[in-house]
Amino acid sequence: MNIFENMGYSLGAVFVMIAFVSFLGFALENIWLAARKKYIDNRNMHAPFLLGYGIAITGFYFILGTPSDLRLLGRPSESSPAAQFAAYFIFTFVLVSIGEMLLGTIIEKSCGLVWWDYTSIPLHITKYTSIPTSLGFSTAIVTFMDCFYEPVMNRLMKCSPDKLLAYGILLMAVMTVDFVLSMYRMKTTGKLMVTWKLDLSERSFTYSKYRYHRKQR
Numbered sequence: 001m002n003i004f005e006n007m008g009y010s011l012g013a014v015f016v017m018i019a020f021v022s023f024l025g026f027a028l029e030n031i032w033l034a035a036r037k038k039y040i041d042n043r044n045m046h047a048p049f050l051l052g053y054g055i056a057i058t059g060f061y062f063i064l065g066t067p068s069d070l071r072l073l074g075r076p077s078e079s080s081p082a083a084q085f086a087a088y089f090i091f092t093f094v095l096v097s098i099g100e101m102l103l104g105t106i107i108e109k110s111c112g113l114v115w116w117d118y119t120s121i122p123l124h125i126t127k128y129t130s131i132p133t134s135l136g137f138s139t140a141i142v143t144f145m146d147c148f149y150e151p152v153m154n155r156l157m158k159c160s161p162d163k164l165l166a167y168g169i170l171l172m173a174v175m176t177v178d179f180v181l182s183m184y185r186m187k188t189t190g191k192l193m194v195t196w197k198l199d200l201s202e203r204s205f206t207y208s209k210y211r212y213h214r215k216q217r
Helices: 011-037 051-064 081-111 131-147 149-156 161-189
Strands: 039-041 069-072 196-199 204-207
Touching: 011 039, 011 051, 011 131, 011 149, 011 161, 051 069, 051 081, 051 131, 051 161, 069 081, 081 131, 081 161, 131 149
Parallel strands: none
Antiparallel strands: 039 196, 196 204
């Protein structure tokens, strides 16, 4: 049973939204790289989607609802709108921080590599999260959930249900296969999969083909 049916959304709409947010996550990370390190790249994927962002936003909606309608696991809050918004932001900050630390640690332990490193950022908590980055992610998430999530979903619900489901399944299949290949690449080589990179400071573009090689032990 589609757990979103009680909220008025079809499985196809949920899948397409996951893909949409996954693309936004890909763009967001490259904007961060462009501003901080003066380059952008494929973010360890073949397609321009970071599935974790889409899954996370879906989880936020299911667990918390929206900032203006806080619902802890579907239970509506009786607090004031300001209190709901503040609680939503705090919950988001905590979940983002814990999620980054867990994902980074799991990848490091299982693949033997550091996917990202925030130690150069003030107020970092381990290498995988920091107060500034968690505040930034939380602000972006809360803004999206408050202003865009439900309007986009409502617009998707006006599309043909059959076509929406077909597109959603296709996009989910592409992103899932891409994610599995990326994890396999990291596990077997101990390296990130950089297939292209645009250096903004030197105005140079590099593209590299690769093969899956097992790392030496």
